[in-house]
Amino acid sequence: MIGLFLGTTDFPKLIINNLTKKNIKYFIIDLTNNNRFIKNNNSYHISIGQFGKILNLIKEKKCNKVLFAGKIDKPRLSTLKLDFKGLFYMSRIIAAFKLGDAAILRELIKILAEHKIKVIRSNFFNPELTLKRSDLTILKPNNNDLIQIKKGIMLLNKLNAHNHVQGLIVSNNNVVAKESAKGTKKMLLSFKKLKNSEAILIKFPKKKQDLRVDLPTIGIDTLKDCSKADIKGIVLKSKQNIFLDRKKCINFANKNKIFITIK
Structure with a gap:
């Protein structure tokens, strides 16, 4: 039981x-x-x-x-x-x-x-919902994207262990949006892309987060919100994100030229 x-x-x-x-x-x-x-x-x-x-x-x-x-x-x-x-x-x-x-x-x-x-762990009975390091889509991050991702991860790791940030958007070497208590969806829907910029969503667990109970989750709705916000790519943490509707998400990302990479 x-x-x-x-x-x-x-x-x-x-x-x-x-x-x-x-x-x-x-x-x-x-x-x-x-x-x-x-x-x-x-x-x-x-x-x-x-x-x-x-x-x-x-x-x-x-x-x-x-x-x-x-x-x-x-x-x-x-x-x-x-x-x-x-x-x-x-x-x-x-x-x-x-x-x-x-x-x-x-x-x-x-x-x-x-x-x-x-x-x-929350994924004990559904280990297939967490993914290993890989690029899931046809579009792959280029060298500039990889620099942005590295900086974004570094900044995310510096955030306070008790705040609500599980995600942020990086562009032009800057954090241009941070997730609040209202969640990733609210951040994406309110995001205004800068001219000539290529924005990337990074969604990782909070620092010192108890991974048994609170793994960040994305699904097809997240992908649709990313498309509306003109997000170029999504970065998730290896074995530390719940990824719902995987096939739908990858197909949608390929059609809309969004990369999904697991770090």
């Missing part, structure tokens, strides 16, 4: 499909705001602050391993539902809230570990 802490994006659906095919028993702790998995009989919609309810459910299911998948939005502290266990951990919750959504997940993992519950 495996426990699934699930948020949004299509990644959780792929995990559920794989578990079903392999006849592996699971239950869902639905952390979405809109009760996304309500139609699944194995799903329980629980607030991230209801630690007692979460721990009791895991114990009831005789489960000692869980995974996190999908985008789990940071709830408002003022509206966060807490049970008795949640109140017990209140000081730790508040401290984590001040540091951001990644810190909240890390604190939840610590609490689970205190109760001897192990968190496994």
Whole structure:
């Protein structure tokens, strides 16, 4: 029996499909705001602050391993539902809230570990969704692109471990856009390309990010947004990005002359 802490994006659906095919028993702790998995009989919609309810459910299911998948939005502290266990951990919750959504997940993992519950990598059942170093498209980065990519990766690595930046856009040796808490899509849709520039999207995990629970994800929607923003290329991290709709993405990139490279 495996426990699934699930948020949004299509990644959780792929995990559920794989578990079903392999006849592996699971239950869902639905952390979405809109009760996304309500139609699944194995799903329980629980607030991230209801630690007692979460721990009791895991114990009831005789489960000692869980995974996190999908985008789990940071709830408002003022509206966060807490049970008795949640109140017990209140000081730790508040401290984590001040540091951001990644810190909240890390604190939840610590609490689970205190109760001897192990968190496994989100791609444990779907390793095919992470890729090794390679160029995936017909178009390859040229020498100037490689210089831009190297500088962009260096700048991304310097960013604070607790901010929301999992992606940025580089052009002409400068960072011209950075991802905020609103995500990559918002950054791409608001991006205004400079004249005669060739922009590249770099999407890596945050520095010191817990790779068990929060791998950056791209899919066909990301490719379409890149095309609208006139992005020349996309750079992902080897074995550290969830890549959905791979064939669709590569076909779309080839048709629209966008390179995709894994570093």
